[in-house]
Amino acid sequence: MGLGDRHQKKDVEAALKRAERAGLKVTHDKNRHRWGWVICCPCNDFVKVHGTPQSQGNEANKIDRFTESHRNCA
Ligand SMILES: [Zn+2]
Secondary structure, three states: OOHHHOOOOHHHHHHHHHHHHOOOEEEEOOOOOEEEEEEEOOOOEEEEEEOOOOOHHHHHHHHHHHHHHHOOOO
């Protein structure tokens, strides 16, 4: 991700960084409500990232669960 692609919520941004470090692909759509996607290329699974989550903690946990379940796909 480039510098302009940071998520405005720091807990979500931290979870996205963990996903990237685990080898997952993070894409940014610049859609107001849907920030983007975290994608596991080997198995083609993905999770949506909200741009304006009601709870940034819950959104970060959702991303972390996805990261953990796909950490060993590659
Ligand atoms: Zn996977």
